[in-house]
Amino acid sequence: MDFNGSDTITGPRSEDALPDTVSAAVKIVVVGGFGVGKTTMVGAVSEIRPLTTEETMTQAGVGVDDNYGSETKTATTVAMDFGRISITDEIVLYLFGTPGQERFWFLWNGLFEGALGGVVLVDTRRLEVSFDVIGRLEERGVPFVVAVNxxxxxxxxxxxxxxxxxxxxxxxxxxxxxxxxxxxxRDVLMTLMRYLHATAPVS
Incomplete structure (x- = not known):
């Protein structure tokens, strides 16, 4: 499930500038196994042209990456996806999509730094890959919601x-x-924001 409009970009554009009304930015991670739709979600919801780090899949991944259910997939994220969406005039979410192959999971720790919450994308054909993903978020103490793609x-x-x-x-x-x-x-992200608001400590 690829997002064809997620062209790689090399730098910011003037139309991508944050509105003057924005007073808070929240970092959200979008995680899941290989081919569950992370790049697609970030690209579909982002109000700016998303930054992607997709590379063409090669023979090097054969026997290493589990591509069950994504046999026709020709490109894969090797670092991260990045997008942005405004929830209100004052609040924006910065979305960081993680690479799905287990051999790139070492990058997740850096992407999790400063994240307020996460979305775990699930493919019901491969539920077993979600256990490690959920476990990593729990270990880091990152609140999350689960979205069944x-x-x-x-x-x-x-x-x-x-x-x-x-x-x-x-x-x-x-x-x-x-x-x-x-x-x-966007509804998934709003579910996450409501969950974060409901579980936030009362000051």
């Missing part, structure tokens, strides 16, 4: 069953989404 050929399970399969606590939100759709991806 809608692949046409993927099995459709009730969210309660998926919560049990992923061993998610009741307080962690889990929602369905279509990472290709801006509105759907």
């Amino acid at each position: 809608a692949f046409p050929e993927a099995p459709n399970h009730p969210l309660d069953e998926l919560r049990g399969a992923l061993d998610l606590p009741e307080y962690v939100p889990i929602v369905n989404c279509d990472a290709r759709q801006r509105d759907s991806s």
Whole structure:
């Protein structure tokens, strides 16, 4: 599930400048296994042209990367994806999509630094890869929501069953989404923001 409009860019453009009304910026990580739709989500929802670090997949990854369900995928993120979306006139989210292959997971620690929250994208054909992803967020103490990406050929399970399969606590939100759709991806981010607001310490 690739986002064809996510052209790589080399620097900021004047139209990408933050509005003067912005008073707070929040870092959000979008994580998940290989080919679950992270680049697609960042590209679909970003109000600026997203920065991507996609490279053509080569024979070097054969037998190393698990591309089940993404056999037609020809490019992959090797560092990060970056996008931005305004939630209100005052608040913007900076989105950092992580690389999905396990051999690039060492980059995650740096991407997690300063993150207020995360979105875990899940493919129901490969639920097992989500356990390590969720575990890493829990180890870092990064609050997160789970978004089940809608692949046409993927099995459709009730969210309660998926919560049990992923061993998610009741307080962690889990929602369905279509990472290709801006509105759907934005709804996921709004679910995360509501969750962060509800769990924030009262000062």
